[in-house]
Amino acid sequence: MKILILCTGNSCRSQMTHGFLESFNKNIIVFSAGMEASGKLNEKAVWVMKEIGIDISHHISDPIDKYLDEEWDYVITVCGKANEVCPVFSGRVKNRLHIGFDDPSHAVGSEEFIMSKFYRVRDEIKNAFRKFYDENIKGKYD
DSSP, rough: OOOEEESSSSSSHHHHHHHHHHOOOOOOOOEETTTOOOOOOHHHHHHHHHTOOOOOOTTTEEEGGGGSSSSSEEEESSHHHHHTTTTSSOEEEEEEEEEOOGGGOOOSOOOHHHHHHHHHHHHHHHHHHHHHHHHHTTTTTO
């Protein structure tokens, strides 16, 4: 099972999704990339994941071009922009899905308010991708 998670900057939502999927099952292969990869991870995303025992600090923010020629069981976009401009893959893609989330990195306000957005989106990603995993992968690739 090989999954690619796409987002705009590949610094926050796609990285959290990547971390959750790997935590659900070490036997699946997960990569994440960005349509406009930032080249770095969002520190707040790394922090909120670390708080629940998932270390994504070693992840790399990759551009989508790196993965266009590969074969994928799933290509999943987690933001509207990536869904709208998702490129054509020259490799084979068995399933293409969109499971979108707000971008907490755009939150403005107090540190407490901004962090509340990161926690909310992290938990939404966990719940949505636990459901995706349970319905589509669990038991097939253990």
